[in-house]
Amino acid sequence: MNKSSGLSDWVLFFGFAAVVLTMPLWLAPFGAAYPDLMQKFAIFGVFAIGFNILFGLTGYLSFGHAAFLGAGSYAAIWSYKALTMNVVPAILFAVIVAGIFAFLIGYVSLRRSGIYFSILTLAFAQMSYNLAYSVLTPITNGETGLQLTLADPRVLDAMVGIEATSSLPLPNFFGIITTGIPGFYFCATVLIIAFFISLRIARSPFGMMLKAIKSNQTRMAYTGFNTRPYLLWAFVISGMYAGLAGGLMAVTDPLAGAERMQWTASGEVVLMTILGGAGTLVGPVIGAAVIKYFENIFSAFNKAELQQIFSALPDGLENIVVSVASMFVGKGWHLTLGLLFMIVVIFLPGGIMEGVRRIGRLMGIGKKPETQPVSVANSQQGQANG
Amino acid sequence: MSNKKTPLSTWTRRDVLKASAASTAIAGAPMFFSRHAYGADFLNNPGDGKTVTLGFNVPQSGAYADEGADELRAFELAVEHLNGGGDGGMLNTMQPGNLKGNGILGKKVEYVTGDTQTKSDAARASAKRMIEKDGVVMVSGGSSSGVAIAVQGLCQEAGIIFMAGLTHSNDTTGKDKKANGFRHFFNGYMSGAALGPVLEKAYGKDRRAYHLTADYTWGWTQEQSIQASTENIGWTTEQKVLTPVGAGDFSQYITPILNSDADTLILNHYGKDMINSLTQAVQFGLRDKSVNGKDFQIIVPLYSRLMAQGAAENVKGIYGSTNWHWSLQDEGSKAFVKSFGAKFGNPPSQAAHTCYVQTLLYADAAERAGTFEPCQIAKALEGHKFDGMGNGPTEYRAEDHQCFKDVLVVKGKENPSSQFDLLEIVEVTPRAQVEYAPDHEMFAGGDLGSCNNGA
Numbered sequence: 001m002n003k004s005s006g007l008s009d010w011v012l013f014f015g016f017a018a019v020v021l022t023m024p025l026w027l028a029p030f031g032a033a034y035p036d037l038m039q040k041f042a043i044f045g046v047f048a049i050g051f052n053i054l055f056g057l058t059g060y061l062s063f064g065h066a067a068f069l070g071a072g073s074y075a076a077i078w079s080y081k082a083l084t085m086n087v088v089p090a091i092l093f094a095v096i097v098a099g100i101f102a103f104l105i106g107y108v109s110l111r112r113s114g115i116y117f118s119i120l121t122l123a124f125a126q127m128s129y130n131l132a133y134s135v136l137t138p139i140t141n142g143e144t145g146l147q148l149t150l151a152d153p154r155v156l157d158a159m160v161g162i163e164a165t166s167s168l169p170l171p172n173f174f175g176i177i178t179t180g181i182p183g184f185y186f187c188a189t190v191l192i193i194a195f196f197i198s199l200r201i202a203r204s205p206f207g208m209m210l211k212a213i214k215s216n217q218t219r220m221a222y223t224g225f226n227t228r229p230y231l232l233w234a235f236v237i238s239g240m241y242a243g244l245a246g247g248l249m250a251v252t253d254p255l256a257g258a259e260r261m262q263w264t265a266s267g268e269v270v271l272m273t274i275l276g277g278a279g280t281l282v283g284p285v286i287g288a289a290v291i292k293y294f295e296n297i298f299s300a301f302n303k304a305e306l307q308q309i310f311s312a313l314p315d316g317l318e319n320i321v322v323s324v325a326s327m328f329v330g331k332g333w334h335l336t337l338g339l340l341f342m343i344v345v346i347f348l349p350g351g352i353m354e355g356v357r358r359i360g361r362l363m364g365i366g367k368k369p370e371t372q373p374v375s376v377a378n379s380q381q382g383q384a385n386g
Numbered sequence: 387m388s389n390k391k392t393p394l395s396t397w398t399r400r401d402v403l404k405a406s407a408a409s410t411a412i413a414g415a416p417m418f419f420s421r422h423a424y425g426a427d428f429l430n431n432p433g434d435g436k437t438v439t440l441g442f443n444v445p446q447s448g449a450y451a452d453e454g455a456d457e458l459r460a461f462e463l464a465v466e467h468l469n470g471g472g473d474g475g476m477l478n479t480m481q482p483g484n485l486k487g488n489g490i491l492g493k494k495v496e497y498v499t500g501d502t503q504t505k506s507d508a509a510r511a512s513a514k515r516m517i518e519k520d521g522v523v524m525v526s527g528g529s530s531s532g533v534a535i536a537v538q539g540l541c542q543e544a545g546i547i548f549m550a551g552l553t554h555s556n557d558t559t560g561k562d563k564k565a566n567g568f569r570h571f572f573n574g575y576m577s578g579a580a581l582g583p584v585l586e587k588a589y590g591k592d593r594r595a596y597h598l599t600a601d602y603t604w605g606w607t608q609e610q611s612i613q614a615s616t617e618n619i620g621w622t623t624e625q626k627v628l629t630p631v632g633a634g635d636f637s638q639y640i641t642p643i644l645n646s647d648a649d650t651l652i653l654n655h656y657g658k659d660m661i662n663s664l665t666q667a668v669q670f671g672l673r674d675k676s677v678n679g680k681d682f683q684i685i686v687p688l689y690s691r692l693m694a695q696g697a698a699e700n701v702k703g704i705y706g707s708t709n710w711h712w713s714l715q716d717e718g719s720k721a722f723v724k725s726f727g728a729k730f731g732n733p734p735s736q737a738a739h740t741c742y743v744q745t746l747l748y749a750d751a752a753e754r755a756g757t758f759e760p761c762q763i764a765k766a767l768e769g770h771k772f773d774g775m776g777n778g779p780t781e782y783r784a785e786d787h788q789c790f791k792d793v794l795v796v797k798g799k800e801n802p803s804s805q806f807d808l809l810e811i812v813e814v815t816p817r818a819q820v821e822y823a824p825d826h827e828m829f830a831g832g833d834l835g836s837c838n839n840g841a
Contacts, residue, residue, distance in 0.1 A: 255536060
């Protein structure tokens, strides 16, 4: 079954798994080795990988993927509230609900392509956001966010005699609490499995069909293929990935808010994918990590910390440097991210992965293992990034 | 992992799954066991370290960003005073006061900040960073009750004390109260109870109210509280309309009021939302209107000087309530206004005041408890009575961790003497009038639970 992929895919897969699982070690020097941020890396990695199945392979740019993320989160929280605090049903429920949701939205949106498709998905996502925000408050609890309460029924837990007494129960994986570091390993394992599936999809005849749709859909139609079912499946799978990510968010933190469905969240995953390299396998994960790193670390710098960093400079100069630098950190982190994004799009249209590949080419054979197969597999991405 | 000598390409999927599960378990195992291996009896114990870190989580973007910026200034000032810098501010007026300006329990106070973006997700991510990475012993901040409740829940789960900043929803110390969470600020019920008699005196017993309400926990509970207290004085409620937070443009909500039978508009909005909706309501000519032979009136139940500054001319003559105002003449308020003004060049807002006071109260409780252990601090705060912090005699009620004190009813000044002198105090409503039973129907349905040390 692995004839088409060969050895390099396994190297890629195990390299990826090793890098993900050792995050707590190599992220420490960057100040990012704390559970919440590493969980976010893994969760948004899943989200971006799923988005890439649609955008990277077929070239269909969805601007509404956050709707599935939010639907997944709500579904998972409801599973906690109604059934059990075990995360397995919650995740299954999240994926299924997101899948159904994606099928409905995809069925309508995929009747159009290009910018019309993007606008349709954006409209559906914004509609879902507004529904979650104000119309469906009994289900979503609106702006306040859906939270657990002591009085929730938790039918399955009650059946086996687990009862919450004085404090709220925590989500668990058959007894292992899934917050903090164990939560990270749970998300990391899911990320690795998700990555494996996306690798298999990219290498399968189905993946080939999706790439063919991206390169020339009209020609596909002329040769007698009906592309719509393929697109719809790609959309549903991608939506299920988003639902999985939403479910994981609920696994590590049992709360769901409507802002997860907002258009900014949909835009964020587009940025992640393009920043990392659309169409590449690893790129979206890197893009997700970069954006989450900026959001959490750069936004936390304040003037006092900057003054400490630049304290070696002479006083007058220090003040100037600090006041310039403070525009780019703290609440100005969006500015830094925007600049980085522009630089990447202008000079590296293939995203960070293209940069890695260029460096690899400069250094000849001395490439990193995980970059090698990607460059083989994706000779023609970059077209769709414009 | 697997010691089979087969080439990789003949691996079955099952092999791969087994291998990845095994490697996960191997890589993860040390972390499972080391999670509780900090050797401390509570989370983020500063131990023998020379410093202790506090986390200040405020909105630096979004509809409440102005309040957030002022809260951050107050935190900065509080830390300076705790470490013995500046003129000491309320450290000198606090009664009983155990703070000597040598940090907390002899440890120098450091702080980290974060942006809540007025979103629950971002706020929790930011608070988690503080707890997991920066090792804070306390998180404070707020400016949106939705966010405050979300972060309070997080602190309860993690085992950290949460000193709520600006949060006015009844739910914070009602339905969603938590053993590790404490609120100094007043709430919607207190606003209603204080405003009722004043409104009766000013506008009579026969009015028809139209509510525009921010669509989240704070808006809902404040609307409920104000409705109850205005109906109590004989008013009727014409209609209640929910508006999204951060809407920016409220004209679509204001036009229907012009065509309704209402003669009073109650704006359950805060921050930039209140500035926008009030400005638009005035621009649409609501205040020049007369309905049923009565002049149309606008009421803003939760007022702040920052908002008044933003809405400028439009606040003149408009009633509301506030937790604290810089023009108060007690010793505590004077000391605080003086040191805040000296450092930042403008008087503090009520948001700044409550955040400053909360930080000092936390420090004082730690001194009295002799430890940073959350449960001991909670015990020290429960039922604590204090004075000299700007609100007169105040008590942290043990049953729901809500502070009880006098409430100010204010009115937009007709002839302001400076750009900060925008509100005049109409009445100081005594504590007895705004107090309620812990199981009052507007606060029922929650449970403090037991306090959590996080270890």
